[in-house]
Amino acid sequence: MEKTMGKALSFTLNLTVRDLWAFSMYHSNRGVMGIFNVIFTVAALYLLIFRWETTTISYRVLMIVCALMFTVWQPMLLLWKAGKQAKTPMAREPMNLSFSGEGLTVEQNGQQAVFGWDQMGRMECIPGMIVLYMDRLHAYLIPNRVLGEQKEALCQLARTYLPRERRKRI
Numbered sequence: 001m002e003k004t005m006g007k008a009l010s011f012t013l014n015l016t017v018r019d020l021w022a023f024s025m026y027h028s029n030r031g032v033m034g035i036f037n038v039i040f041t042v043a044a045l046y047l048l049i050f051r052w053e054t055t056t057i058s059y060r061v062l063m064i065v066c067a068l069m070f071t072v073w074q075p076m077l078l079l080w081k082a083g084k085q086a087k088t089p090m091a092r093e094p095m096n097l098s099f100s101g102e103g104l105t106v107e108q109n110g111q112q113a114v115f116g117w118d119q120m121g122r123m124e125c126i127p128g129m130i131v132l133y134m135d136r137l138h139a140y141l142i143p144n145r146v147l148g149e150q151k152e153a154l155c156q157l158a159r160t161y162l163p164r165e166r167r168k169r170i
Contacts, residue, residue: 008100009154011146015091019129019143020082021075026126028078029070037070044069097140099157104132106140117161124168130154 029037044066052060085091096107103116121133130147132140147154158170 008098008105009150009157010096010098011142011150013095013097013140013142013146015086015141015143017079017082017086019141020085020091021079022128023126023131023141024078024082025075028074037074041067041070095140097142099154101157101161103161120162120166122166122168123158123162123170125155125170130170 028034044063047055048060048063048067051063055063090108093109096105098105098107103114104120106113106115115134119134121135124131124133129141129143130151132142134140142154144151155170158167162170
């Protein structure tokens with residue numbers, strides 16, 4: 001496939017609390033941790049329901065707390081954290097991302113950074129968004145509502161310029 005793409009794909013990001021929360025929920029509940037969360041919750045509910053008559057009040061309260069830990073409290077804490085994060089200047093200010101054959105250009109608050117495709121860590125399609133991980137700590141979240149009809153064009157750019165091992169579900 002030809003290595004030069006014509007027009008750059010541009011996206012203006014205004015991340016919402018919901019976007020940040022969805023990303024946090026995905027990372028908190030994927031893989032082994034997600035399996036553990038489900039097993040732990042099901043076990044707590046099982047013990048709560050089938051041992052109700054034979055347990056003490058303190059045991060019942062403990063099982064209720066365990067059943068609510070990953071179903072209510074964790075999502076609420078992540079929502080609170082996302083709300084705080086959304087109020088930071090980096091999240092409040094719009095960010096422009098432009099993808100082309102040369103790489104990625106990021107603009108925010110009059111500052112600009114340019115990254116070649118070889119500098120990008122990994123691109124992953126998760127429910128509701130595409131995440132571009134630059135390294136273990138930094139990522140750009142591009143929600144589907146922002147991608148719109150250009151989502152497939154961005155995926156095609158990633159397939160062209162990122163090796164298979166650096167893209168997931170793209």
